[in-house]
Amino acid sequence: xxxxVEDKLKVVVCWHMxxxxxxxxxxxxxxxxxxxxxxIKDYVDMVDHLESIPGARAVxxxxxxxxxxxxxxKQQIKDFLRHNTPLRDxxxxxxxxxxxxxxxxxRLQIINDCLRANRERLIDHYPAYQKLANMSRWFxxxxxxxxxxxxxxxxxxxxxxxxxxxGETVKRKDQRIKRLIHKESDYTLNDRYLLLExxxxxxxxxxxRYRCLAQSGQVELSVTPYAHPIIPLMLDINSAREAMPxxxxxxxxxxxxxKERVHWHIKQGLDIFKNHFGxxxxxxWPSEGAVSDATLEILSEYDFKWAAxxxxxxxxxxxxxxxxxxxxxxxxxxxxxxxxxxxxxxxxFFRDDxxxxxxxxxxxxxxxxxxxxxxxxxxxxxxxxREDQRGxxxxxILDGENAWEYYPENGYYFLTALYKSLAEHPNIELTTFSDxxxxxxxxxxxxxxxxxxxxxxxxxxxxxxxxxxRGWDMLIQAKECFDKVVVSGELDAGxxxxxxxxxxxxxxxxxxxxxxxxxxADSVSSFESxxxxxxxxxxxxxxxxxxxxxxxVFTQGSGAPAAGGTMRPGQE
Numbered sequence: 360x361x362x363x364v365e366d367k368l369k370v371v372v373c374w375h376m377x378x379x380x381x382x383x384x385x386x387x388x389x390x391x392x393x394x395x396x397x398x399i400k401d402y403v404d405m406v407d408h409l410e411s412i413p414g415a416r417a418v419x420x421x422x423x424x425x426x427x428x429x430x431x432x433k434q435q436i437k438d439f440l441r442h443n444t445p446l447r448d449x450x451x452x453x454x455x456x457x458x459x460x461x462x463x464x465x466r467l468q469i470i471n472d473c474l475r476a477n478r479e480r481l482i483d484h485y486p487a488y489q490k491l492a493n494m495s496r497w498f499x500x501x502x503x504x505x506x507x508x509x510x511x512x513x514x515x516x517x518x519x520x521x522x523x524x525x526g527e528t529v530k531r532k533d534q535r536i537k538r539l540i541h542k543e544s545d546y547t548l549n550d551r552y553l554l555l556e557x558x559x560x561x562x563x564x565x566x567x568r569y570r571c572l573a574q575s576g577q578v579e580l581s582v583t584p585y586a587h588p589i590i591p592l593m594l595d596i597n598s599a600r601e602a603m604p605x606x607x608x609x610x611x612x613x614x615x616x617x618k619e620r621v622h623w624h625i626k627q628g629l630d631i632f633k634n635h636f637g638x639x640x641x642x643x644w645p646s647e648g649a650v651s652d653a654t655l656e657i658l659s660e661y662d663f664k665w666a667a668x669x670x671x672x673x674x675x676x677x678x679x680x681x682x683x684x685x686x687x688x689x690x691x692x693x694x695x696x697x698x699x700x701x702x703x704x705x706x707x708f709f710r711d712d713x714x715x716x717x718x719x720x721x722x723x724x725x726x727x728x729x730x731x732x733x734x735x736x737x738x739x740x741x742x743x744x745r746e747d748q749r750g751x752x753x754x755x756i757l758d759g760e761n762a763w764e765y766y767p768e769n770g771y772y773f774l775t776a777l778y779k780s781l782a783e784h785p786n787i788e789l790t791t792f793s794d795x796x797x798x799x800x801x802x803x804x805x806x807x808x809x810x811x812x813x814x815x816x817x818x819x820x821x822x823x824x825x826x827x828x829r830g831w832d833m834l835i836q837a838k839e840c841f842d843k844v845v846v847s848g849e850l851d852a853g854x855x856x857x858x859x860x861x862x863x864x865x866x867x868x869x870x871x872x873x874x875x876x877x878x879x880a881d882s883v884s885s886f887e888s889x890x891x892x893x894x895x896x897x898x899x900x901x902x903x904x905x906x907x908x909x910x911x912v913f914t915q916g917s918g919a920p921a922a923g924g925t926m927r928p929g930q931e
Contacts, residue, residue: 588646
């Protein structure tokens with residue numbers, strides 16, 4: 360028997376869409392292709408699933424740096440197709456080139472780039488791509504031979520890399536993609552231009568599709584501060600010790616002018632969001648779900664109605680307040696919270712780490728129906744745990760891009776079954792955080808938040824390791840140089856604006872995420888070198904010679920974490 364709305368268990372599914380700044384902003388050239396690859400695979404699939412199931416609802420969070428890059432790819436592909444303006448992403452440029460470089464290092468780079476895909480789900484799924492990938496091992500082991508390699512092999516490899524990355528919903532609907540996949544080999548320049556046209560069309564429409572869903576009320580769109588900085592650490596590096604009392608910290612334990620920089624990121628992020636979607640969001644996913652009392656106070660100043668973070672942050676906060684037994688036994692964890700004092704009006708929602716991590720790490724290995732059935736059983740157990748559902752909200756929060764390459768067909772069957780099951784369940788109301796607040800869901804009061812993130816409830820992913828602390832020391836030294844030059848008045852308005860944006864890129868969380876030897880070697884190398892490049896560019900914008908240590912690698916990886924390190928579980 361169906362429950363009335365107030366008797367239903369409220370469930371919010373929140374997808375965080377995030378890519379850091381991959382451009383060398385001096386040349387406006389891309390160093391890594393992950394933004395456009397995730398657009399054509401994940402962001403397009405995620406919006407298509409929502410459009411296809413009217414009863415489905417979700418919160419979708421966008422980082423401003425992602426929005427800017429989507430718009431940039433949209434424009435550069437349009438300019439290339441209309442005016443033959445060179446593409447500023449090397450991988451896209453190679454896809455549409457009439458002639459590829461003959462030098463062995465550049466050809467090896469093309470081969471390596473085209474193998475950066477999930478072997479089981481993306482490469483081996485297509486026999487033609489699998490065959491090319493198997494051949495590539497010999498060339499990589501014998502690099503001198505690539506000089507003699509026929510260009511057609513490289514063009515076919517480039518085509519298959521992009522075809523594999525095309526979203527499953529596009530593959531099922533677009534006749535051009537179907538024909539290209541069926542052809543299998545001997546791709547012509549016309550074939551490659553046709554594929555670029557599809558890529559361009561996806562970029563042209565993707566933001567508008569999400570905006571339309573927001574206008575209809577099916578989706579709530581939220582935002583993250585501009586370049587995805589760890590706000591609590593910018594406000595107070597010592598806040599890392601709230602969850603990790605003995606953690607080693609960088610040499611300098613204060614980020615100079617951190618509060619002003621936090622305000623800059625929030626204001627800039629809101630401006631970019633409004634430029635793309637036409638309205639101001641009422642919700643914020645703080646970068647990495649990183650929160651503290653000071654962070655929530657600042658977010659309240661911008662009239663955000665809600666923020667969200669990890670379940671381990673709630674457990675740490677309840678334990679510190681001596682409220683663990685009361686909440687577990689009497690109130691229940693699945694609900695909104697507010698943090699005293701009273702003037703802080705922001706509602707805080709906490710991720711159900713168990714359910715979210717099942718989607719992120721476990722269900723990809725299951726049959727879709729079994730996985731969704733298992734998730735629904737968990738939700739039914741939560742529903743039956745208490746007769747009174749008032750105020751109860753289950754928050755399922757995870758990346759909107761990184762899990763799906765581990766699922767068959769990019770999660771097509773899982774996501775279809777998930778949305779249908781949630782939308783049709785008689786005792787579940789699929790909703791959004793804003794709607795929960797509008798329905799006057801009564802929050803529970805917490806005296807304070809223990810500073811932490813959605814990963815383990817701490818900041819261990821971004822600080823405390825020797826390489827991460829070294830990164831902070833380098834960033835702090837650059838910020839001190841920035842402040843000195845700004846005070847001197849040497850920069851005009853345009854130069855200052857350019858330096859501020861470059862500083863913001865350096866302040867992003869992603870660089871620190873990848874520092875540390877427990878991460879894969881290729882990923883550490885890519886992000887470590889890009890971090891040093893970004894700091895060097897900042898110094899150049901300031902008119903200062905970059906320190907010599909920025910030419911030296913300071914961290915290397917050798918690990919093999921789950922999901923290649925792109926995701927972390929919420930609990931250790």
